Amino acid sequence: MTNLTHYRKVFKSDHLGCADLEEFQESGSNLIFTIKCVRQERGAKVAGRKIDANIAYFQENIKPLVLNATNSKTLSKLADSCFVENWSNIAVQLYIDPSATMKGEVVGGVRISPNPVKLKQMITRNDPQFSNVINAYKRDGNFSKVLAKASLSDEDMQYISNGVANGQL
Numbered sequence: 001m002t003n004l005t006h007y008r009k010v011f012k013s014d015h016l017g018c019a020d021l022e023e024f025q026e027s028g029s030n031l032i033f034t035i036k037c038v039r040q041e042r043g044a045k046v047a048g049r050k051i052d053a054n055i056a057y058f059q060e061n062i063k064p065l066v067l068n069a070t071n072s073k074t075l076s077k078l079a080d081s082c083f084v085e086n087w088s089n090i091a092v093q094l095y096i097d098p099s100a101t102m103k104g105e106v107v108g109g110v111r112i113s114p115n116p117v118k119l120k121q122m123i124t125r126n127d128p129q130f131s132n133v134i135n136a137y138k139r140d141g142n143f144s145k146v147l148a149k150a151s152l153s154d155e156d157m158q159y160i161s162n163g164v165a166n167g168q169l
Contacts, residue, residue, distance in 0.1 A: 013047070013063070014045070014046075014063065014064075015046060015055070015063055015064055015065060015066045016062060016063040016064065016065040016066075016094075016110055017063075017110060018096050018108050018109065018110060020062070020063060021094060021095075021096050021110055022096070024062075025096075030093070031093055031094045031095060032091055032092070032093045032094075032117050032119075033058045033059070033060050033062060033091070033092060033094065034058060034059040034060065034089065034090065034091045034092075035056050035057070035058060035059075035075075035087060035088060035089070035090045035091075035092060036057045036058055036059045036088065036089070037056075037057050037087070037088045038054055038055065038056045038057070038067065038075070038084040038085075038087040038088070039054070039055055039057070039084070040052070040053075040054055040055075040084055041053055041054075041055050044066075046066050053066050053067065054066075054067040054072055054084055055067065056075070056087070065094075065110060068109070070100075070111065071110075071111060071112045074111070074112045074113075074114050075087050075090070075092070075112055077114065078090055078092065078112070078114070078116060091117040091119050092112045092113065092117060093112070093113040093115065093117050094110055094111065094112060094113070095110075095111055095113055096108060096109070096110060096111070097109055097110075097111040119151075120149065120150050120151045121149075121150050121151065122150070122151045122152070122153075123146075123150045123151070123152055123156075124153070124156065125156060125159070129150075130156075133146050133150075133152065133156075133160065134160055134163075134164070134169050137160050137161065137164060138164055138169075143157055143160075
């Protein structure tokens, strides 16, 4: 298959759009991101125009998302607050809504899923469950079953695999 370029790619955008999400989807992303903060910005430059907007910034290295009324309403429900200052540290799943409209025209758009995201617990070396992770690795020879239920850092997985291989764990 040849590498094809979406026509929207040429239009420089400082904010997250459908073409950006399509790239994440193609790389296998589940499109779950964590909102670092939301700011109300006056005179923000969006699509060549200056507008007043709520803009979500993410902990991950992705472009910020201009929150339209639909996404703002969804986020207010997920945060259980209508105040943008309370919309921090919230994991959201984004998706492309092909039926989204702008100025009466169907253009497609980025939407925030109304379903709360359940993040896996991160297990670290300080957690009591860490010994269970080591035992599971010894039993299975991999982290598959652990990673189905929890998260581990790459460093801790390396620590366990090296420790087991060297007989230190």
